[in-house]
Amino acid sequence: MMSAFNDPYDPNVPLSCHCSCGRHATQAAHERDLEASNGDGESLAGRAVESAIVRALLPQDALRRRFLEAVGAGTAMAAISTFFPVGAAKEVFAEDAGKIEKTKLKVGFIPITCATPIIMAHPMGFYSRHGLDVEVVKTAGWAVVRDKTLNKEYDAAHMLSPMPLAITLGAGAQPIPYTMPAVENINGQAITLAIRHKEKRDPKQWKGFKFAVPFDYSMHNYLLRYYVAEYGLDPDRDIQIRVVPPPEMVANLRADNIDGFLAPDPVNQRAVYDGVGFIHTLSKDIWEGHPCCAFAASREFVTQTPNTYRALLKAIIDATAFARKPENRKQIAEAIAPANYLNQPVTVVEQVLTVTFADGLGNVRKVPDRIDFDPFPWHSFAVWILTQMKRWGQVKGDFSYEKVAREVFLATDTAKLMKELGLAPPAATSKKFTVMKKEFDPAKPDAYLASFAIKRAA
């Protein structure tokens, strides 16, 4: 069986259907044909409508051929369209086939490697491949991304996976039904400490440290809190956690404003590159396979422009699948490092995305899955995030974990589009996982919450 993430555009990979329409030996041949026939699916559909009309009017082949030869195709078309609304018929047909309501879109992003699929889809042509003209706009911080998306300046955005949950619940924002149709990346974060703390590797020595996280409603905040709490530190009393936008973290670490951060890359690697900090632990060693950033859109966008939403999500899933393959990572690093996107030295981005990196202490480490990309929004991820929101008193009151998870994490849509792209989505939408040797069972969130000694919730 082929892997779910084999690149369907690689002509050397044998796929069961060979190309997306099934008529050509390879995808390349399919695309050549498509170009030769002057266009997109829409004009092909239009051609089909025209030929249906002509065949209906002149069912006999010989007669039709003689008619067309006698008057010419253009005249015939004009003549037919005077008494038959060809244009309208074409339009109706196109709507049935799922016409994209809006092709020019704006998608906001924060310049970090978590957004890799959203960013790379622009320079590497994933958006245009799915019929969209997307402008990816760099944004200063998560609060601004949230406000610009709620304002509809952005059609969709790169967010932290707890953000759509928080917005839906009205935590730190007006409650607005929000959705998260795809996870961007799993793993890919790290705890970085200032070089002067290189002897203090035991978290028990961190009392009084000032840490930065990118946002209150972030996996970074929850993972850092979880991590220090497991070592017996109360994250609200024994250390200080402040919100600093990722791009400003290294500057603050350098200025000794903070002692460390749990941050997205390339921030950690950049701190190493500039000799300011060292990587204490990778987030994958806290929770292997944790979600981080997400592709998010309002429920309004999903329901009012369903075809645009589908095309956009498909482009993102397609890009995510491409990013998952290790052999593509180097090329991606080169595509997203320039000033228009991440604005970082290529080597920094490359170290984040590929196996080998410097840890800031003079060692070269090799970790193949330091960051990985998997679009599937497991409901159990949402349930875990909700338990942590409750644990630290960000949300109060009773709500159904499962219901919120289902409404915001659109796993069904993701699975459907993954299948359309020839990928294999998981059969279930919930799974158990382990965070720092402690198992999480999504069926028993309340028991899990009660099991923590350090918490704010009653």
Place this chain on the structure above:
Amino acid sequence: MSMRGFATWRAPALSLLLFLLFVGVWHAATLPTVGQQTVDPEYAKLVGAAAATGQKTAFPTPADMAAKIWTHLQEPFYDRGPNDKGVGVQLAYSLARVLLGFLLAALVAIPVGFLIGMSPLVYRALDPFIQVLKPISPLAWMPLALFTLKDSGVSAVFVIFICSLWPMLVNTAFGVAAVRHEWLNVARTLEVGPFRKAFRVILPAAAPTIMTGMRISIGIAWLVIVAAEMLVGGTGIGYFVWNEWNNLSITNILTAILAIGLVGMALDQILARLTRLVTFPE
């Protein structure tokens, strides 16, 4: 050379000397130091030059700086996508925002200031509001503006509007209220109508004070736009500074700082010229 010619050249010569001294000290302070520690070459390839010798990345030298300014001067108006535009393009965006917000503020501040200056009743009624609103940092309005106006571009212009409003308003009111009573009495004796009095007597008399208010306002507006653009991002010289902060590129940030200073000076000089045009000898 005459004594007078020497005198006129003294100040610029001193300026030049100070500048050279500054660059000299900068150069001496940023001379590359030799790292004591060395690491294995494989590690050195993965980190910056300073980190490879166990140091933090250093402040750029004047030579780095000059090279960076030269590259920006060669291509000030490039456009490589929505998030990467030349310094000239970014300055143009910022200037457009400042001028728009400033003109809107002038349209509101000058008539309202006139009213306040001419009527002691209106002055006393509006004074508490002005006193409370005036000291608020314009950037504190930003979250509110984003929330209510629902557009980041409009919000930036609004922040400029609100920060340039107060100096113009207060100065106009002051200038109008301080018109000499003899002149108003002469107008009354000649039975001049209220509009004619406002435009022919009060406006010319108050114009220098109003222009001073405008000069203060444009200075503040130019200070604020940089911070506002760093906050909302997108375009403008403030965004450019933020984007290069993100990349820890001190040379680019310094280039932007220099450009901000030069444009600010130009704006101030233009308003100073205009003020001189309307000033009259007493």
